[in-house]
Amino acid sequence: MNSTHPFAPLPVNPAAAPQRPAPATQDEGAGVSVKNLWVTYRNGTTALRDASFASPKGTITALVGVNGGGKSTLFKAIMGFVPAARGEISVLGMSVPEALRRNLVAYVPQSEDVDWTFPVLVEDVVMMGRYGHMGFFRIPRAADHAAVAQALDRVGMADFRKRQIGELSGGQKKRVFLARALAQNGQVILLDEPFTGVDVKTEDTIVALLRDLRDEGRVMLVATHNLGSVPEFCDRTVLVKGTVLAYGPTAETFTQANLEKTFGGVLRHFVLGDHEGQQRRIITDDERPLVFHGAAHAPRGRDDDPAA
Numbered sequence: 221m222n223s224t225h226p227f228a229p230l231p232v233n234p235a236a237a238p239q240r241p242a243p244a245t246q247d248e249g250a251g252v253s254v255k256n257l258w259v260t261y262r263n264g265t266t267a268l269r270d271a272s273f274a275s276p277k278g279t280i281t282a283l284v285g286v287n288g289g290g291k292s293t294l295f296k297a298i299m300g301f302v303p304a305a306r307g308e309i310s311v312l313g314m315s316v317p318e319a320l321r322r323n324l325v326a327y328v329p330q331s332e333d334v335d336w337t338f339p340v341l342v343e344d345v346v347m348m349g350r351y352g353h354m355g356f357f358r359i360p361r362a363a364d365h366a367a368v369a370q371a372l373d374r375v376g377m378a379d380f381r382k383r384q385i386g387e388l389s390g391g392q393k394k395r396v397f398l399a400r401a402l403a404q405n406g407q408v409i410l411l412d413e414p415f416t417g418v419d420v421k422t423e424d425t426i427v428a429l430l431r432d433l434r435d436e437g438r439v440m441l442v443a444t445h446n447l448g449s450v451p452e453f454c455d456r457t458v459l460v461k462g463t464v465l466a467y468g469p470t471a472e473t474f475t476q477a478n479l480e481k482t483f484g485g486v487l488r489h490f491v492l493g494d495h496e497g498q499q500r501r502i503i504t505d506d507e508r509p510l511v512f513h514g515a516a517h518a519p520r521g522r523d524d525d526p527a528a
C-alpha cells in the first residue's frame with residue numbers, strides 16, 4: 221500500500237465525520253462480496269481481471285498469492301482507494317462509499333507501509349480509529365476515550381498507551397493497529413500481513429482476537445504469506461493471481477493442487493518420510509511452512525498443533 225505515516229491508511233471519509241452511522245437498511249448478512257472486478261492503475265497496469273469472491277459475516281478469509289498477485293489491490297478496492305474499472309463490490313450489502321461513510325471498514329496496514337519515525341503516541345494512533353465517529357473538529361468525547369482504553373486493553377497494550385509508536389516492537393505495533401480497528405468498531409477488518417515479524421506468542425494473541433471478532437459476526441480478510449497458519453484459523457481462502465483463481469471453505473480450496481496453480485514455481489516443496497512410512501509434503505513461500513500429511517489434500521499448519 222502507498223502510505224507514508226500512521227494517519228494515511230485509515231479509510232475514513234472526513235467529509236462525513238460529523239454524521240452518526242445510520243442503521244443499515246440493506247441485507248448485512250452478505251459480508252463482503254466482489255463480483256467480476258477489474259482494477260487498472262493510472263499507469264495502465266491491470267492488477268485484477270474479472271475477480272470474484274464472497275466472505276460471509278462471521279468468517280475469517282485468507283487472501284493468498286504471490287507478490288504482486290493483487291491482494292493489496294483487492295484491499296484498496298474494498299477501501300475505495302482505487303476505483304473498479306468494471307464489476308461490483310458489496311460490503312455488508314452496501315456500496316463501498318456507503319460502507320466507508322458508516323466507518324464499517326477498518327484496515328491494519330503492513331508494517332513497511334508506515335513511517336514509524338512519525339512522532340505520535342500509541343493512544344493517539346488508536347484514537348484515529350474514532351475520527352469517523354467525531355465531529356468536524358475531532359474533539360474526543362468521553363465515549364471516544366473509553367473506546368480507546370477498551371481497545372488497548374483488549375490487545376494487551378494498555379500499559380503502553382503513552383509510548384511513542386516508533387519505540388515499540390513489531391508485534392506490539394501490530395497490536396496497536398488492531399486496537400485502532402477495534403476502536404473504530406470496524407465490522408469488516410482488512411489485515412495486511414498481520415504476522416510478518418511477530419513471534420509465535422503474539423501471533424497466537426492476534427489469532428485469538430480474530431476468532432473472538434469472528435464470533436461477534438465481523439468479517440476479517442487477512443492477506444498473508446504465512447501458509448502454515450491458514451488452515452489453523454481461516455475458515456475461507458481466496459487464491460489470488462491477477463484474478464481470483466479459487467475461493468471457498470479452506471478445507472476445499474486450500475489444496476496442494478490449487479496452491480501449486482497459484483504460486484507456480486515460487487513455492488519451495490519438500491517431501492519427507494517418517495518412521496511409520498507416511499509421507500509428509502511440506503510447501504512454503506518462505507514464512508511458516510504448510511505440511512500435508514499423506515494425501516495431498518489434507519493440509520495442516522503448525523507442528524506444535526496438539527491434534528498432530
Ligand SMILES: Nc1ncnc2c1ncn2[C@@H]1O[C@H](COP(=O)(O)OP(=O)(O)OP(=O)(O)O)[C@@H](O)[C@H]1O
Binds near residue numbers: 262265285289
Ligand atoms: N499504485 C500502483 N500503480 C501501478 N501499479 C501498481 C500500484 N500498486 C500495485 N501495482 C501493481 O499491481 C499489481 C498487484 O500488486 P499488489 O500490491 O496488489 O500485489 P500483492 O498481492 O499485494 O503483493 P505483495 O504480496 O507483494 O504485497 C502488481 O503488478 C503491482 O506492480
